[in-house]
Amino acid sequence: MNALRSRLSAVVADWRVQMALVLALLLAAPLLSPGTLQIASFVLVAAIFAQSINLLTGLAGQISLGHAGFFGIGAYCTGILVKTYGLDVTLGVPAAVLLAGLTGWLLSFPANRVRDVYLAMMTLGFGMVFFEVVREWNELTGGTMGLPGVPSAALRTLTILGVKVDGLRYFQLVLLVTVGVILLVRNLTQSRIGRAFYAIQVSEVAAGSIGIPAGRTKQLAYALSGALAGLAGALYAHLVGYLGPESFALPRSIEVLVIAIVGGLGSIAGQVLSAVLFTFLPERLQVFAEWQFIAYGLILTFSLLVLPRGIGGLLFEPPRFIKPRALTRAARLRADATALRPDGGGTALEAKGITMRFGGLVAVDDVSLRLEPGRITALIGPNGSGKSTFVNVVTGIYRPAAGQVRFGGRDITGLPDHQMATAGVVRTFQDPRLVLHFTVRENLLLGAHRQLRHSGLAATLALPGAIAKEAAQLALVEAVLALSDLTEVADRPIDTLPYGTRRMAEVGRALLARPRVILLDEPAAGLSETEMDRLAQLIRDMRAMGIAILLIDHHMDFLAGLVDEVVVLDSGRMIYHGDIAGMRGDAQVIAAYLGDEATHA
Amino acid sequence: MDDFFFSLLLAGISVGAVYALIALGLNLTFWTTKTLNFGQGSLMMLCAMLTVIIFSQGLAITLAVVGSLVVVAALGMFIERWTVRPALKSSGGSMGWVVSTLGFGIFLQGMAAKYFGSQAVAFPDVVFTAQDFVTVFGQYISLQYLVVLAVAVALILAFELFIRRTVWGQAVHAVSLDPELALVQGIPVRRLILGSFMLSSVLAGVAGVLIAQIGGTVDPAFGFDLVLLGFVAAVLGGMGSSLGALAGGLLVGVISKLVGGYVSTAAEHGIAFALLMLALAVRPQGLFGRPEVSKA
Numbered sequence: 001m002n003a004l005r006s007r008l009s010a011v012v013a014d015w016r017v018q019m020a021l022v023l024a025l026l027l028a029a030p031l032l033s034p035g036t037l038q039i040a041s042f043v044l045v046a047a048i049f050a051q052s053i054n055l056l057t058g059l060a061g062q063i064s065l066g067h068a069g070f071f072g073i074g075a076y077c078t079g080i081l082v083k084t085y086g087l088d089v090t091l092g093v094p095a096a097v098l099l100a101g102l103t104g105w106l107l108s109f110p111a112n113r114v115r116d117v118y119l120a121m122m123t124l125g126f127g128m129v130f131f132e133v134v135r136e137w138n139e140l141t142g143g144t145m146g147l148p149g150v151p152s153a154a155l156r157t158l159t160i161l162g163v164k165v166d167g168l169r170y171f172q173l174v175l176l177v178t179v180g181v182i183l184l185v186r187n188l189t190q191s192r193i194g195r196a197f198y199a200i201q202v203s204e205v206a207a208g209s210i211g212i213p214a215g216r217t218k219q220l221a222y223a224l225s226g227a228l229a230g231l232a233g234a235l236y237a238h239l240v241g242y243l244g245p246e247s248f249a250l251p252r253s254i255e256v257l258v259i260a261i262v263g264g265l266g267s268i269a270g271q272v273l274s275a276v277l278f279t280f281l282p283e284r285l286q287v288f289a290e291w292q293f294i295a296y297g298l299i300l301t302f303s304l305l306v307l308p309r310g311i312g313g314l315l316f317e318p319p320r321f322i323k324p325r326a327l328t329r330a331a332r333l334r335a336d337a338t339a340l341r342p343d344g345g346g347t348a349l350e351a352k353g354i355t356m357r358f359g360g361l362v363a364v365d366d367v368s369l370r371l372e373p374g375r376i377t378a379l380i381g382p383n384g385s386g387k388s389t390f391v392n393v394v395t396g397i398y399r400p401a402a403g404q405v406r407f408g409g410r411d412i413t414g415l416p417d418h419q420m421a422t423a424g425v426v427r428t429f430q431d432p433r434l435v436l437h438f439t440v441r442e443n444l445l446l447g448a449h450r451q452l453r454h455s456g457l458a459a460t461l462a463l464p465g466a467i468a469k470e471a472a473q474l475a476l477v478e479a480v481l482a483l484s485d486l487t488e489v490a491d492r493p494i495d496t497l498p499y500g501t502r503r504m505a506e507v508g509r510a511l512l513a514r515p516r517v518i519l520l521d522e523p524a525a526g527l528s529e530t531e532m533d534r535l536a537q538l539i540r541d542m543r544a545m546g547i548a549i550l551l552i553d554h555h556m557d558f559l560a561g562l563v564d565e566v567v568v569l570d571s572g573r574m575i576y577h578g579d580i581a582g583m584r585g586d587a588q589v590i591a592a593y594l595g596d597e598a599t600h601a
Numbered sequence: 602m603d604d605f606f607f608s609l610l611l612a613g614i615s616v617g618a619v620y621a622l623i624a625l626g627l628n629l630t631f632w633t634t635k636t637l638n639f640g641q642g643s644l645m646m647l648c649a650m651l652t653v654i655i656f657s658q659g660l661a662i663t664l665a666v667v668g669s670l671v672v673v674a675a676l677g678m679f680i681e682r683w684t685v686r687p688a689l690k691s692s693g694g695s696m697g698w699v700v701s702t703l704g705f706g707i708f709l710q711g712m713a714a715k716y717f718g719s720q721a722v723a724f725p726d727v728v729f730t731a732q733d734f735v736t737v738f739g740q741y742i743s744l745q746y747l748v749v750l751a752v753a754v755a756l757i758l759a760f761e762l763f764i765r766r767t768v769w770g771q772a773v774h775a776v777s778l779d780p781e782l783a784l785v786q787g788i789p790v791r792r793l794i795l796g797s798f799m800l801s802s803v804l805a806g807v808a809g810v811l812i813a814q815i816g817g818t819v820d821p822a823f824g825f826d827l828v829l830l831g832f833v834a835a836v837l838g839g840m841g842s843s844l845g846a847l848a849g850g851l852l853v854g855v856i857s858k859l860v861g862g863y864v865s866t867a868a869e870h871g872i873a874f875a876l877l878m879l880a881l882a883v884r885p886q887g888l889f890g891r892p893e894v895s896k897a
Binding site for chain 1: 635636637639683684687688691696697699700701703704705706707708709710711712714715825826828829832833836865867870871873874877878881882885
């Protein structure tokens with residue numbers, strides 16, 4: 001099965017096969033009857049529409065239950081512009097795409113303030129309200145009577161830039177547009193944007209820790225998805241020529257969800273197959289048409305149980321998130337990990353009087369410490385002494401009740417986590433937060449997200465400049481892989497690897513985020529002796545680069561040869577600050593670890 | 602006072618109390634599992650529809666209502682066991698339950714359309730007819746609205762007492778704060794979650810019957826928009842707050858009826874949606890809610 005899957009994936013990904021398929025369809029189209037051509041055009045519209053859900057749900061993990069609204073905005077926008085105002089289709093359709101995209105962007109404005117389920121409910125409401133607005137706004141949309149006579153292939157009234165377009169030409173045109181959309185979605189998946197989308201789906205906290213803002217990323221996903229749905233709707237309008245509100249009600253939102261989920265979220269090819277299936281089935285099978293709504297309900301209810309990865313997951317390998325072209329190019333480059341040295345030397349981070357309360361519990365009580373460039377500070381203390389909470393405050397997950405975090409002369413107290421990361425304060429987590437379906441290499445490249453500053457457009461079009469930048473970061477990834485002894489497993493998905501390897505990968509990812517200050521929360525927990533040595537060496541390398549390092553750990557032998565100073569917390573208070581030798585003899589520290597009796601003995 | 606305004610106000614308060622009931626049902630599952638049943642509307646429809654059908658077989662109306670509520674309660678348990686629990690367990694995607702609960706709602710709606718027809722059916726008058734009214738200070742007050750209001754408010758109070766005063770209510774609170782801790786403390790979390798979906802469905806069922814009584818008819822598409830109104834009520838009041846649900850429900854009810862009366866009935870949903878957008882822009886934690894503390 002797996003061999004078959006990889007064979008099929010290779011075939012589908014082969015550009016020669018793709019070209020041959022498209023050419024065959026273009027050339028065979030004149031042989032088809034007008035009726036079949038129209039259904040084939042419907043398939044293409046459905047495929048584009050399904051890609052919009054794939055982008056939103058498959059990549060970014062957000063759900064829309066009112067996607068018919070975006071589809072409808074696209075359809076009515078171009079329909080009205082072209083029919084009522086006499087604009088050319090080449091203006092009407094882009095306007096429709098923009099309007100639908102803008103709507104998606106506006107609708108998702110609370111993305112960084114509320115749970116995802118709120119957005120899902122808002123999309124449901126949006127779909128409902130859109131339907132009612134269309135039904136009531138007689139002057140603009142024709143209300144319940146609909147908008148007949150939109151220039152279209154079906155009515156033989158469509159002209160594009162003065163050229164008459166019939167059903168055959170329109171099919172060929174839409175085919176080319178669909179191919180374009182598929183290529184763009186693939187590029188997007190294999191770019192910094194696709195990786196960021198997937199990262200926020202898996203863990204917003206992890207994404208934030210390397211500088212990916214969850215709210216804005218989600219908003220971008222809604223906007224792009226809305227735009228694609230709008231494109232599908234616009235193409236639909238010029239295919240059928242009549243727009244009525246019923247075409248844009250809940251059933252269409254449900255239908256596209258079904259297509260996308262059965263196709264397999266994340267799988268581009270699966271979406272296309274599913275679009276074919278669900279467009280032809282009701283046409284050809286009377287029984288199916290009759291039970292359609294019930295069947296859709298059952299599919300949505302149980303598909304995640306029965307076939308969680310859909311047709312795409314069944315037939316093809318999961319998508320990868322790095323462009324092969326960038327990989328080939330990176331293979332020719334050499335990079336040295338010392339290039340990860342912070343620009344312009346290191347910067348000290350100073351925490352002053354940090355206090356953090358949860359209700360009545362004081363988790364961190366007036367703790368001050370300074371992290372100097374090129375120094376390793378260990379933060380130790382019994383469980384529950386406030387170490388992780390301190391890290392959470394410094395990295396912007398919690399806002400402290402009192403105290404200040406200063407970094408490079410700037411007060412950064414209470415900045416959101418992604419801005420902390422952008423400033424150069426990067427952390428790892430006590431339980432590794434990696435993107436489990438990503439390979440090790442993809443996870444590390446995700447760390448370099450902030451360094452990839454080329455425009456979204458360049459990424460989507462996979463322009464040479466964008467590829468060059470990805471390749472340059474990939475070369476650095478290669479260097480870090482070598483440093484952390486991960487080269488051998490670089491292309492294995494993280495979820496197939498043991499715990500120790502995951503920890504190393506997380507530290508590597510943090511390093512690729514170009515930290516000035518790095519806070520490592522128990523990086524050595526669960527590591528073997530060999531792995532621990534490797535980690536210690538990696539941490540020394542980071543020190544040599546001039547990075548300020550905070551290291552939480554319990555393993556004294558591990559710390560002894562490594563750290564420059566030690567801070568000990570107990571019940572949120574700092575009870576010791578000095579070198580590790582002094583700590584061993586400190587009465588308060590011994591009491592904290594062994595209980596009061598030990599000091600009296 | 603203007604008669605028209607007064608009747609709109611009463612209608613608003615009355616349906617608003619029902620929205621509050623829906624919101625309470627949503628709150629309940631939100632407490633126990635942080636999920637909502639997106640197919641809740643279909644349960645409202647089904648409960649009202651079944652009441653009509655059982656009643657038309659010649660049974661007493663109370664029996665018809667109770668029988669329908671039992672069916673809906675059973676469906677609520679089914680939904681928890683077969684749509685929410687598997688989705689929460691599976692690792693892929695954090696919101697599989699949105700799709701699966703909506704899917705089940707769609708399925709119920711489809712079945713209702715298939716077997717009961719997609720035409721609206723008249724809902725029987727339970728206590729009073731739409732024409733019954735009393736006059737207070739020269740104002741006509743529809744008795745139906747009053748009864749609906751009374752039932753809704755009584756249920757909300759009973760629910761509140763249940764949550765505050767009983768062991769089960771306390772357990773619900775414990776689970777909402779920390780399900781793992783609750784489990785270690787010996788609270789039967791599984792059963793509690795199952796119970797929350799059952800009760801949530803019953804609340805939805807009652808809401809469906811009450812709205813159907815006011816509206817006079819039921820059809821398979823009935824209820825889908827009501828979930829949204831209930832959700833807006835819950836968000837306005839603060840997700841998870843019972844008092845907030847009541848306040849939010851009344852607010853949504855009154856504003857949408859007033860806009861419906863003076864502007865256009867077609868704008869009722871639009872205005873509710875606008876309220877939702879406004880609430881999320883200005884005060885996402887709602888009137889009575891507290892901002893959520895994220896735990897890393």
